[in-house]
Amino acid sequence: MTGLQHGGDLEAFGAAHPHASRPLIDLSTGVNPNAYVSTLDPAWLTRLPGKAEEEACLAAFSSYAGIDPAYVSLMPGTQAIISGLPHLFERSRVAVLAPTYGEHAVSWEAAGHSVSSCIASDIAHADAEIIVVTNPNNPDGHTFDTAALRELQLKQKARGGWLVVDEAFVDSAPELSIGRQVEEGGLLVLRSFGKFFGLAGLRLGFLVSPPDIAVMLARRLGPWSVSTTALHIGCAAYSDARWIDDTRVSLTTSMERLKAMLVPTLGTSISGTSLFHLLRTSDAQRAADHLAAHGIFVRTFADMPNYLRVGLPGEAWQWDRLETALNDWK
DSSP: OOOOOOSOOHHHHHHHOTTSOSSOEEOSSOOOSSOOOOOOOGGGGTSOOOHHHHHHHHHHHHHHHTOOGGGEEEESOHHHHHHHGGGGSOSOEEEEESSSOTHHHHHHHHTTOEEEEEOGGGGGGOOOSEEEEESSOTTTOOOOOHHHHHHHHHHHHHTTOEEEEEOTTGGGSGGGOOGGGGGGSSEEEEEESHHHHTOGGGOOEEEESOHHHHHHHHHHHOTTOSOHHHHHHHHHHHTOHHHHHHHHHHHHHHHHHHHHHHHHHHOEEEEEOSSEEEEEOSOHHHHHHHHHHTTEEOEEOTTOTTEEEEEOOOSHHHHHHHHHHHHTOO
């Protein structure tokens, strides 16, 4: 356990707020509340994944992302990559974008690397063998220009280093992905399934990397690391072009609605993605406590006390309760 605070633990939130309105609403994560719906065959739960199923899921993602499948590897979610990747490299100087998803720095430090933080405007000048960024970034939604990332990739390659790009939120903005550039060297890309498709509990992700890196990480994870169920649902989802196109549009529309509700009441809009929005407010914890009384779980940050991150409601009653809570804010 890292001790980092994360969103998504609705059970713990409910225990901490026993008198909050029920049912609880989880807006603490950046996960699509309208998940991809797929037929579930009970047989998938009773047997180990086969090679053909792994290859089918891999092919579906590679076609969807436009990446040569020779550079793509199945993983049980991107957290497994974040935790395992640092152990594949000799101890190095690592520059991690800040703020960003906290597990990146924690994982590199746990593997014995020397880790420093670097703000977005300075990351291109970081003097480190390994540079880690998230694009689009979490929690502030900052995006890096693909040309700038390509230049940084080539710089890292020339020095024998690496650029690591976490693209967990790129599915809503595929033009930001640089996964195709991995075959040029000096670049590793992490891709998530669960956020955009709304199935975070399925634990499916992909490492885009030179094959030798992927082989080393796969050995650490062992056989059958991705479940049969995840392979089948992932394959169906990545092949469903209509659902993907419709979801990109609907998420954008929903986020505009959310921002229109939040900003006039809670504070200043910072940025975000189509799955979450970050606000600056005078007292984020007070705002979070007010929403919690209405049974709404949002994300605060101990090191950023004036920032509040809010994910998308899903069903109509969730939008209605959020609107009621905001109308009650004083």
